[in-house]
Amino acid sequence: MSIKSNMESLIEEIKILEKNSISGEKVNLIAVSKTRNIDEILEAISGGAIEFGENKVQELREKIEFLPEQNFHMIGNLQTNKVKYIYDKVRLIQSLDRVKLLEEIDKRAKSSDMIVNCLIEVNIAGETQKGGVAYDEVRSFLETCLDYKNVSIQGLMTVAPDTDDQELLRNCFKRMFKLREEIKNNYSEVKMDILSMGMSQDYRLAIEEGSNMVRVGSKIFGKRIWR
Numbered sequence: 001m002s003i004k005s006n007m008e009s010l011i012e013e014i015k016i017l018e019k020n021s022i023s024g025e026k027v028n029l030i031a032v033s034k035t036r037n038i039d040e041i042l043e044a045i046s047g048g049a050i051e052f053g054e055n056k057v058q059e060l061r062e063k064i065e066f067l068p069e070q071n072f073h074m075i076g077n078l079q080t081n082k083v084k085y086i087y088d089k090v091r092l093i094q095s096l097d098r099v100k101l102l103e104e105i106d107k108r109a110k111s112s113d114m115i116v117n118c119l120i121e122v123n124i125a126g127e128t129q130k131g132g133v134a135y136d137e138v139r140s141f142l143e144t145c146l147d148y149k150n151v152s153i154q155g156l157m158t159v160a161p162d163t164d165d166q167e168l169l170r171n172c173f174k175r176m177f178k179l180r181e182e183i184k185n186n187y188s189e190v191k192m193d194i195l196s197m198g199m200s201q202d203y204r205l206a207i208e209e210g211s212n213m214v215r216v217g218s219k220i221f222g223k224r225i226w227r
């Protein structure tokens, strides 16, 4: 299978899966292009890819320069001192998970007189080695975010545990969906349009449970050798 045909069949499959989503919403596909070169990305574009996810600032900068007309998302852990390189170049920062990072993005955005769109990353299963705001702290973190006028929260993102346990995964996705609904009902000033969850191993389950943005890498590009 080629990258192009992988991409085409995934787009077709998502059209079917989204009909059975409990949210009833359309699903936006982010092609996760980390570690892939420009030729591989161009092939994905020929198969219908429009938006791309990267998790390293340096790699993101290089690729945006080659593909300035594409939409890139920052999906990986973001160091505060690297915000300046990407805040005005990405469609969405999906990995906002701490106040220091929030302050830095807001400061940079303000100096450019712009609004930067972000998702709050949630550490849904309380995994200590992972980034993300703890489930019980999302509401208070969100309230802090509302004080920073040059950052606009668009929704939530999570990376589910790396496991084959379907029940555990389903439960994580259900809790994310519930959290998003609760926030929507309680904070009328917050958008909460986006629920970014689901990767190559679990996007079917995630869509069923209400994801409207999946981030898929290896299913499109083949197995990654590293990262």
Ligand SMILES: *Cc1c(COP(=O)(O)O)cnc(C)c1O
Pocket (backbone or CB within 6 Å): 032, 034, 055, 075, 076, 159, 199, 200, 201, 215, 216, 217, 218, 219
């Ligand atoms: C690598 C990565 C993905 C995609 O993972 P695949 O298993 O290759 O689909 C999605 N989200 C994040 C945050 C990632 O780092």
